[in-house]
Amino acid sequence: MVEKKLIKVKDLEVLVYKKNIKNFHLNVLPPEGTVRVSVPISVSDETVRLFIIKKLPWIKKHIKNFQSQSRQTKRRYVSGESHYFKGQRYLLRIEESKRPKIEIKNKKYIYFYVPKHYTQEQRENYYQNWLRKELKKELETLIPKWEKIIGIKVNEVKIKKMKTRWGTCNPEAKRIWINLELIKKPIECLEYIIVHEMIHFFEKKHNKKFKAYMDKFLPKWEAYKRQLNEFILEDL
Template sequence: MEKGKIIRVKDIEVTVYKKRIKNLHLNVLPPDGKVRVSVPEGVSDEVVKLLVIKKYHWIKKHIKSFQEQERQTKREYVSGESHYFKGRRYILRIEFAKRPKIEVKNKKYIYFYVPAHYTIQQRQNYYEKWLRKELKKELEILVPKWEKIIGVKINEIRIKKMKTKWGSCNPDAKRLWLNLELIKKPTEYLEYVIVHELIHLLEKKHNGRFKELMSKYLPKWKIYRRQLNEFIL
């Protein structure tokens, strides 16, 4: 795993990664607004500091946005909460029942039937179990589709909650990890992450060849990447 150097610019902590690239790339990452800068190997810390100072107000704006979203995403799983599913916003409706069950109705409501004694943690566990099941259904369709298009084959797909990534790939083991949160996003973003990780079976690095392959199989991939990274993780 790559290691970055941490520098401070005013009140901002910046992690700097030196790579074999031509340009500087600055990102404010979800979920808590960490600042990451990727730079060519010969670039000095002073150049990085000047870049951060130039973008200071933009960075602070995005950090604040992520922090506010983080507070809004805390859930108690009670009626009236907004929950996203496959890119659509739903209102949660809690109904008490002997056994837990979840149903999506009228493209507007998610009905969550729960035993009256369930705690918030139990509700969350069951809800995330349901999300995982729904994501698996999507992957059973989309992964074979893109394996055929790209001409690759994976051995295993795993789902987990990730704090800083939408997905990852182990090219040697041919194993994909996908973020559970993807089931909440529009399908085209899920497809983008699948294609991104499958391409790593052909090219491990994010180099020119990788980008060419992404553009070949998913011409709008840069748009999807930018839009997806605007979401809170």
């Protein structure tokens, strides 16, 4: 059983999860610096507040790191905008067409062919669906690759937009969720998240055993993690 609540500590909102665990686990999560703490079920809210206050310098340092990252403003899907795809920056070119279509040309431009009557919302929906299809193509290659390397079977992979996580999983069901935003990041960052979630099938906690698995299967995982968290973000 997990009890979830939001508590305020000074000017900070903290997601608190009370679980059947023995120790406190504190995380500042990308991409926005959301603060999450998991604590034993019996711990009082006041004890949680005292714990957070003690950790405030560490928390604020990590939040500042996330907030200092470069961010793109919300996309309007018009010519001249910068869009990221697989870690590379492209300029968007809008062309009028009877049917919508997206093509990458000259390793510099994303051509978006759009019917004249399309609203901004329709443009966004089509573009997001294109990103989803491109991410699905990558996953169809990368999941089998890493299943073979790690020696496990993933029963289901889902794609969704997430504000606080690049990926998550259900180890019992062997199900993985991947953040749609990862198709904008370098492919090695996507691989890092895939491996990270797969390793959780073996080990749920981010402990020495978990890190040993990561070192074994993806020796440069810490570099990929830093690269992912330093990469430009887009306001959702």
